[in-house]
Amino acid sequence: MLLVTAANGNQGKVLLPRLMAAGVTLRACVRSEESAQALHANGVTDVVVGDAADPDVLTRAMRGVEKVYYVGPALHPREREMGIAAIDAARAAGVRHFVFSSVLHPIITDLVQHEIKRDLEEHLFSSGMEFTILQPANYMLRHRLRAAFERDVFALSWALDRYQSMVDLGDVTEVAAGVLIDAEQHAGATYELVAPGRYTAHDLAKILSEVTGRHVTAERIDSETFLKATLGAESPTRFPYQARLLRAISDRYSSHDFIGNPNVLTWLLGRPPTTFEQFAQREFDAFTAKKASY
Numbered sequence: 001m002l003l004v005t006a007a008n009g010n011q012g013k014v015l016l017p018r019l020m021a022a023g024v025t026l027r028a029c030v031r032s033e034e035s036a037q038a039l040h041a042n043g044v045t046d047v048v049v050g051d052a053a054d055p056d057v058l059t060r061a062m063r064g065v066e067k068v069y070y071v072g073p074a075l076h077p078r079e080r081e082m083g084i085a086a087i088d089a090a091r092a093a094g095v096r097h098f099v100f101s102s103v104l105h106p107i108i109t110d111l112v113q114h115e116i117k118r119d120l121e122e123h124l125f126s127s128g129m130e131f132t133i134l135q136p137a138n139y140m141l142r143h144r145l146r147a148a149f150e151r152d153v154f155a156l157s158w159a160l161d162r163y164q165s166m167v168d169l170g171d172v173t174e175v176a177a178g179v180l181i182d183a184e185q186h187a188g189a190t191y192e193l194v195a196p197g198r199y200t201a202h203d204l205a206k207i208l209s210e211v212t213g214r215h216v217t218a219e220r221i222d223s224e225t226f227l228k229a230t231l232g233a234e235s236p237t238r239f240p241y242q243a244r245l246l247r248a249i250s251d252r253y254s255s256h257d258f259i260g261n262p263n264v265l266t267w268l269l270g271r272p273p274t275t276f277e278q279f280a281q282r283e284f285d286a287f288t289a290k291k292a293s294y
């Protein structure tokens with residue numbers, strides 16, 4: 001039995017069908033009944049529903065499990081406690097192999113969610129369980145392209161001339177599935193998952209212009225506007241943790257590049273990783289064919 005957490009999230013939605021196609025016996029963990037229903041409709045029969053910040057939920061989720069793919073939900077104010085409790089619950093349940101979806105460069109401690117991942121990696125090293133750590137760069141996310149396809153604007157909440165590396169979720173989940181299925185081969189490894197290239201927002205807008213055949217412009221939105229657009233008008237006061245985290249991202253990515261190297265991902269995939277150009281073309285084709293819900 002293999003447990004996947006955050007199972008109806010960005011990674012989970014791509015990973016679960018891969019694992020099911022490979023015949024893996026799965027358990028999924030989500031917070032809401034709505035997500036559980038969506039997973040059931042897609043053929044996932046074993047779903048644990050509940051707040052993973054509650055240790056009882058983790059205990060239930062880990063029962064009878066041999067391998068875990070642990071993804072901590074984005075922007076969760078208890079991400080650190082939740083991750084530590086998940087590692088402890090896995091060890092207590094006799095899990096053999098814990099695969100942790102971390103982040104590229106978790107040692108950058110002025111990014112809140114990186115510092116937490118660093119601490120969780122350390123806790124995992126000390127757990128005595130077999131482990132593999134995946135460190136993805138910024139995901140290539142389809143929702144970030146919506147404004148480019150609809151309004152010819154590519155918006156980011158940090159400086160437009162800073163360089164970033166990214167990674168396609170298809171590639172991340174291909175590696176994750178391979179690691180989970182063939183876990184012994186990957187025991188004790190930490191893998192950086194980074195696509196080729198490093199891009200400023202202007203570079204990305206240029207690529208999107210080529211893909212759409214129109215002139216897409218890069219536009220910076222200030223972090224407060226971004227915060228309100230992401231979490232609602234009252235968010236700076238209602239969600240102080242998330243506000244701190246998103247402001248830290250804007251500050252860090254405006255003052256420094258965030259880049260990595262594709263060699264490890266290339267080796268793991270046995271082929272060149274998906275580029276931003278390929279991702280953008282794939283998404284634009286789906287958008288124009290109205291196959292995807294943007």
Ligand SMILES: NC(=O)c1ccc[n+]([C@@H]2O[C@H](COP(=O)([O-])OP(=O)(O)OC[C@H]3O[C@@H](n4cnc5c(N)ncnc54)[C@H](OP(=O)(O)O)[C@@H]3O)[C@@H](O)[C@H]2O)c1
Pocket residue numbers: 005006007008009010011012029030031032033034035036050051052053071072073074075076101102103104113136137138139140
């Ligand atoms: N975004 C990036 O570019 C990037 C890059 C590298 C690493 N990361 C890291 O990747 C992680 C996020 O991965 P992701 O985007 O695949 O996940 P995600 O989309 O944030 O995960 C959402 C899933 O988590 C579940 N969930 C949320 N809160 C929960 C709770 N309290 N208890 C149980 N389940 C809960 C949700 O359940 P419901 O559907 O029921 O609500 C949903 O299925 C974060 O740790 C982030 O720091 C992100």
